[in-house]
Amino acid sequence: MTKVTVCGAAGGIGQPLSMLLKLNAQVSQLALYDIVNAAGVAADLSHINTPAQVVGYLPKSKDDKDTIKEALKGSDLVVIPAGVPRKPGMTRADLFNINALIVRDLVANAAQACPQAAILIISNPVNATVAIAAAVLKKLGVFNPRKLFGVTTLDSVRAETFLGGLIGEDPASLKGKISVVGGHSGDTIVPLIHFDKTIAAKVKALPEQAYKDFVHRVQFGGDEVVKAKNGAGSATLSMAYAGYRFSEYVLNSLANKEIPFSIPESSYVHLLGIGASSLSQKLGGPEFFSVPVILRNGQVQSSLDPFSLVQTEQEKQMIETAVKGLLTSISQGTSFVEGLKL
Numbered sequence: 001m002t003k004v005t006v007c008g009a010a011g012g013i014g015q016p017l018s019m020l021l022k023l024n025a026q027v028s029q030l031a032l033y034d035i036v037n038a039a040g041v042a043a044d045l046s047h048i049n050t051p052a053q054v055v056g057y058l059p060k061s062k063d064d065k066d067t068i069k070e071a072l073k074g075s076d077l078v079v080i081p082a083g084v085p086r087k088p089g090m091t092r093a094d095l096f097n098i099n100a101l102i103v104r105d106l107v108a109n110a111a112q113a114c115p116q117a118a119i120l121i122i123s124n125p126v127n128a129t130v131a132i133a134a135a136v137l138k139k140l141g142v143f144n145p146r147k148l149f150g151v152t153t154l155d156s157v158r159a160e161t162f163l164g165g166l167i168g169e170d171p172a173s174l175k176g177k178i179s180v181v182g183g184h185s186g187d188t189i190v191p192l193i194h195f196d197k198t199i200a201a202k203v204k205a206l207p208e209q210a211y212k213d214f215v216h217r218v219q220f221g222g223d224e225v226v227k228a229k230n231g232a233g234s235a236t237l238s239m240a241y242a243g244y245r246f247s248e249y250v251l252n253s254l255a256n257k258e259i260p261f262s263i264p265e266s267s268y269v270h271l272l273g274i275g276a277s278s279l280s281q282k283l284g285g286p287e288f289f290s291v292p293v294i295l296r297n298g299q300v301q302s303s304l305d306p307f308s309l310v311q312t313e314q315e316k317q318m319i320e321t322a323v324k325g326l327l328t329s330i331s332q333g334t335s336f337v338e339g340l341k342l
Ligand SMILES: NC(=O)C1=CN([C@@H]2O[C@H](COP(=O)(O)OP(=O)(O)OC[C@H]3O[C@@H](n4cnc5c(N)ncnc54)[C@H](O)[C@@H]3O)[C@@H](O)[C@H]2O)C=CC1
Pocket: 007, 008, 009, 010, 011, 012, 013, 014, 033, 034, 035, 036, 081, 082, 083, 084, 085, 086, 095, 099, 102, 106, 121, 122, 123, 124, 125, 126, 151, 152, 153, 154, 155, 184, 233, 234, 235, 236, 239
């Protein structure tokens, strides 16, 4: 019996992500929470012929504090794509003011209703919202760092797609052969693509500019979608796929399924809390960093040191640059929660 709750389930990401979760036969209960249209999305998905029982949860009023708790009660996995997306001209950091409050409230409710759940944060700016979630859970005395995940999978999905196109490989075959670490915005995103010898040889055969363009495209892939949608939001469908890919990894670990890749999925996690404090020191002190994580039973069992995947001076420098950006975002998230009443 596995219960999954999606918060923000009626949104651009929430709807297709909920559909993918409904297709997973391991899910027995799928709770769809949103402040709009939750019942409609739930009714629609409930007609799909898979085992998950789908229930929509829409708050009855602004002061309704019970519906969200019902949606979260007993959940094993909580996925949070609630919040506002970017419009052209905005950075992810510009979303902080609105999304910080949304994430704070949802995580505070999860802390009470399902303190054992794995929590996946999709809402941007991920570099800061995950720090908010951690600070809230700490304040409420239920922080398990091994179960809090910032979802950075879309960066890996993009890197696989763009590199596959460049070197003439099936993008799907690159999963586990390249890795993306750091954070989830601009130059905090660090693709590492030289540790597999066959891939590295193909990358080295490319003109230097093609490699630079690839890195830039992975780091700013979100902007491409924001621009193309021209005011109608940011990546939703590719993000739903990526969010599902990481959710499925958590669900598989809950079912004790083997990890079929040598280098597992990355996630933006609390380094000290997952037993990687020496990595944090080596990086220059960031509390959070996206690293490949090995999951067991819905939580981080161990992580890989990204420096073991670094092969070039350029990759090392990209990590240094990422750390600078992350330190600022993390302290913004953490100080937002300090002094707040929960
Ligand atoms: N981590 C990542 O790689 C990515 C993150 N994102 C982020 O995901 C978030 C959602 O994006 P979209 O789905 O495109 O936005 P959207 O506006 O289409 O959907 C957001 C949904 O959240 C709901 N919502 C707002 N406040 C809520 C609350 N307090 N409780 C529950 N639901 C609430 C809204 O009603 C809406 O249905 C944005 O912050 C976006 O920047 C987007 C793409 C990639």
